[in-house]
Amino acid sequence: MAKLTMIQALNQALGLAMEKDSRVIVLGEDVGRNGGVFRATEGLYDRFGPERVVDTPLAESAIVGSSVGLAIGGMRPIAEIQFLGFIYETMDQICTQAARLRFRSQSRYHVPIVIRAPYGGGIRTPEIHSDSLEALFVHTPGIKVVTPSTPYDAKGLLLGAINDPDPVLLMEPISLYRASHEEVPEDWYEVPLGTASVKRRGEDITVIAWGKMVATAEAAAKKAQIEHISVEVIDLRTLSPLDEDTIISSIQKTGRAVIVHEAVRTGGLGGELAAQIQERAFLSLEAPVLRVTGYDTPYPVPSVEDLWLPDVDRVLESIHQTIRY
Amino acid sequence: MAKLTMIQALNQALGLAMEKDSRVIVLGEDVGRNGGVFRATEGLYDRFGPERVVDTPLAESAIVGSSVGLAIGGMRPIAEIQFLGFIYETMDQICTQAARLRFRSQSRYHVPIVIRAPYGGGIRTPEIHSDSLEALFVHTPGIKVVTPSTPYDAKGLLLGAINDPDPVLLMEPISLYRASHEEVPEDWYEVPLGTASVKRRGEDITVIAWGKMVATAEAAAKKAQIEHISVEVIDLRTLSPLDEDTIISSIQKTGRAVIVHEAVRTGGLGGELAAQIQERAFLSLEAPVLRVTGYDTPYPVPSVEDLWLPDVDRVLESIHQTIRY
Amino acid sequence: MNPETEFPVYRVIDQDGQLVGERSGITNHQLKEFYRWLVTLRTLDQRAWNLQRQGRIGTYAPFSGQEAAQIGVAATLRPTDWICPSYRDWPVLAYLGTPLHYPLLGSMGHPEAGHIPDEIPSLPAQVVIAAQILHAVGLAWSAKLQRQDRIAVTFFGDGATSQGDFHEALNLASVMKVPVIFVAQNNQWAISVPVHRQMNTPTIAQRALAYNVEGIRVDGNDIAAVYQTFMDLQKRVREGSGPALVEAVTYRLGAHTTADDPTRYRIGDDDTPFRRGEPVARLRRYLENEHILSPSDFEAMDQDAKIVVDKAVETAEAYPKNPPETIFDHVYAELTPQLVRQRQEFAQHLSDGGDIHG
Amino acid sequence: MNPETEFPVYRVIDQDGQLVGERSGITNHQLKEFYRWLVTLRTLDQRAWNLQRQGRIGTYAPFSGQEAAQIGVAATLRPTDWICPSYRDWPVLAYLGTPLHYPLLGSMGHPEAGHIPDEIPSLPAQVVIAAQILHAVGLAWSAKLQRQDRIAVTFFGDGATSQGDFHEALNLASVMKVPVIFVAQNNQWAISVPVHRQMNTPTIAQRALAYNVEGIRVDGNDIAAVYQTFMDLQKRVREGSGPALVEAVTYRLGAHTTADDPTRYRIGDDDTPFRRGEPVARLRRYLENEHILSPSDFEAMDQDAKIVVDKAVETAEAYPKNPPETIFDHVYAELTPQLVRQRQEFAQHLSDGGDIHG
């Protein structure tokens, strides 16, 4: 078993899927010779040729819209949107077309496509390259949304997504692509969609995070441990559909919760989670569910981003506030 | 003072604004000779001519994208998106361009455009014509979102939006266009953006709604009154930015809340509201905040829509559940 | 580049039913069958309009005037060819075997109208203007990748050509050289917007030049011309000539939908030539002129059409209503935990009588 | 329609610095000044690359090779003309008066790079491919409505022409007949995708035929040709001839951005002609051939450029950092109650030392 970075794990998953199933093709901007701007598709062009690893014209609506057709026609397209911030260009094809075709056709058709999109902050990208837009898709019935925080989960979620009969948006945290190595099995395995992962067991408070924020939550948990606060950390992994049982049973145990996300606060997934928690675990709650999030501004320039993103201190502060409530 | 329907009130507001300010122009699909598919722009073409009442080509991204340019160039464009369900086509121009240009230019430019879009269910439209998508825009910093529940508010919000220096999305509940008449002042007046309206005072529980759901909430409140449950009904009117003070102080009084919206449940604005309520009024809350919403499916066919939309019974049931908690 | 000479309108039978081009490969028998189809669909369309006016169906988008542009194409396709239609393209689907009650089901709010019979490889009728054009590119691409002998054909209106998706589709199709035919039915109007306000070009066909694909203009009200054009074209495309854009010049005789009132905006433009040259009357004139059908034949066909349409209305009106809770079953392959719970709540609310309290 | 003959590449000075067309209306003095600009910008661009390599600035998109295509246009515009540039169009902005440290500020993460000096009517450099093309249409439209004597000019790449927004913009501009010039810099690449995979046409200019607007192809590396083309064109457009699409054929000499490695994908294509004909060397050859500038003139200009660029780097590096909490002030005209509260929390967190704990 080799130690891989997240980008290597994703790359391996893509290679595996293409080997196993000739219906799988990869398409998007610069995914061919260039291997993707983050190298997720590195080497695939040479291995599988230009018919299956396709540099499309620069047109996101076309990438997703033609993927819908490819999928119905029997292929298994994996489409890359170069940065999640550009996904607005193809919202109709995702939200009205891909996500709705099963419904509109009374299940005659389904749309097994995977849309991969790098997202999130922390690496000083130019403007509009770091936005976290999961809330838009969590609010869209018919599509699933997943995001890994580790190389292992990245591969497992991607393979799970490829095998899923419905459209899946895989949001890949840019800053984690090369952040660490981890042992990743060479063979096919799947992380079941719809399952959260308890990263750390705790008794006093639950911190829920995903993507890049999982590490922030874990770091805060470690710091809290020093103060004898026992923090349970949940990595959602799948943002839609939510693994409500894991979330609710954790909070029924701890009675307290903090949610951490990069996306802007208002209307973010944190609100949905807080709403569900207070609805289903009201009597267990000993303090309000707090949210540590990006602020309600556009994602700021590189010189400000670290201040804008939730950091360990802000999470810790909310943990304290909740505990002391 | 004449009694007007909502569509008449909107039409009057548009006429007033165009009379008062030659920079105001109206553009969109079928807004000219046809007067809009719901007649919101009726008569304007004859009064103000084809230069100021413009039938555009069938291209939503162009409608909003050119409006951005028009606004920066000194005009005050009011763009119509024929149905909110088609707004996905122009998400980039709204969310990345119009909403973000002030930020990107360090306030050198601002984008005073109004985007009008009919939305919501209840009138047996074909598929994709009834979706409630407010959550997408509430999660977008830089744009304001308003929706009226009465003819008076419709005119006042539209004029307020026209006078606002920032982009405003005016969501117009289709089923209310001709639902009732109300006295509407002929002259210019504005409903200040960012202010909710308490439609009914009550002591035991707060029901929050907007658009078409306000009437449903009020009807439920009346029924509850018979059972001696005193319901406060808040019409949000502005969905972004939220009038948190009105909401929170109501719940601090009543200790209970139900939120009603047409949009699908998960990731809807109801989640955000519940999250804020439990965060800021935790100690006042005597029961979990409940949500009565559309279900997590695409908006269904006409024969099912009445069952799918929140109705008086479902709201009443949630009121009961909350009161009895 | 002169579009009018570069893209002349191909015509075989003129408005008066006179042969002005070469009839090649279309038999009298076929013309008779086409006429039967035209009359049947016209009858259906007019009946649907009336049903809506009587409140028996909901919003309906009539296709009268465009039957030939659609049947003439459909008749040249193979049963395996992919179809990506818009809301106004029921004649295509009907010709390919979709029972005539389907369009009525749609307007009555039966979700099954989105499930075209399995043996017809068609997507549901598209409501979002131009979205289906990209699906057709993907379908054609999938056929090419799988070395299947099938093409994709997509139908859309003049208004649809203004959408970004139209452009992205034509560009991608041309770059990938996939077997797809783009059929623009230029019916002169996009709701209230005339085509000369939709674009500043005299033709849609000339847009082909922007993508280096074949562009053709055909009289869409002349079924012989449409048929002959597509007999040749589908063969070329099937053999790998790449995508093609066809402008079928036609006319929307009626309103945009039953919710529309064209007297508000169809002001001052003289549409007499279009009305006179509309496809049913035109073919009838030709068949009369050439004595291919007799007055009693026409009479019989009209009668047959009425019977077939009566039957369709009956079927539609007797169509069993889907149990409402089945809407939850078509969101994902499997119900999510959330949908399981919501489905239960919904069913509970139903049995509590929720549906009568609206 | 043969695109190569319908849209020939207009050229005045060839790769070898030989006059192959007519110099009309461009003086020796202007050519000298152009050369000064070309050298200065090239020097800036190379310095920026190095600064990034030294870690002194962040991601940077070099424009080397495209200076002439931009300066040649900018030099023909009036101070009131609207500009809608992309991230690679700093030469346009520089020529119009934007200080040279602006592009560096952008790459250093200073938000002020988005606030082009007030006297230059330019939008911030656009990152979302093709979005600015629609803004230009709106700006030109606003000028027309207000009877202002100004036009809008927008710059974008070959890749941008594949986006739906490009199509929607050209169609709308043509229908509304607004004074806008669309400048497609065909630099042969969109990151790693060569233009012949981006589209299946030999030219971008021919897309003009789809909209019935004027289409022109010009050698974008020949500043005389660009200048002369636009001197004529901007006059026509200003007088109401309607929109125009210009394809400036050029070449991206460097990487897409500092994050890009072109050796991965620039394989096998022979770009020698482009490299030899790049705008700085080409104009220099001409000025040498014609003895318009002497070796010592060139030497002096190189020196001047170095000094000017040194100064720009200094200014950029000394540029004061915006107080971070000001990000809250540019979301709406007035802070919303939410933003008031969040601004406070943010500032509090700052003063608690939040910024060092990242």
Ligand SMILES: Cc1ncc(C[n+]2csc(CCOP(=O)(O)OP(=O)(O)O)c2C)c(N)n1
């Ligand atoms: C994206 C989108 N925008 C707007 C509409 C509303 N709409 C429905 S049909 C139509 C006009 C379509 O015109 P055309 O493409 O010419 O087709 P036709 O109706 O004439 O067959 C419009 C604007 C829509 N359905 N989808």
Ligand SMILES: Cc1ncc(C[n+]2csc(CCOP(=O)(O)OP(=O)(O)O)c2C)c(N)n1
């Ligand atoms: C909508 C959108 N999609 C993708 C990208 C990522 N991206 C940035 S530049 C680029 C290539 C642009 O090519 P071209 O238009 O030819 O301009 P050039 O970079 O050559 O100047 C891509 C794909 C983006 N910025 N915006």
Ligand SMILES: [Mg+2]
């Ligand atoms: Mg039409």
Ligand SMILES: [Mg+2]
């Ligand atoms: Mg390029």
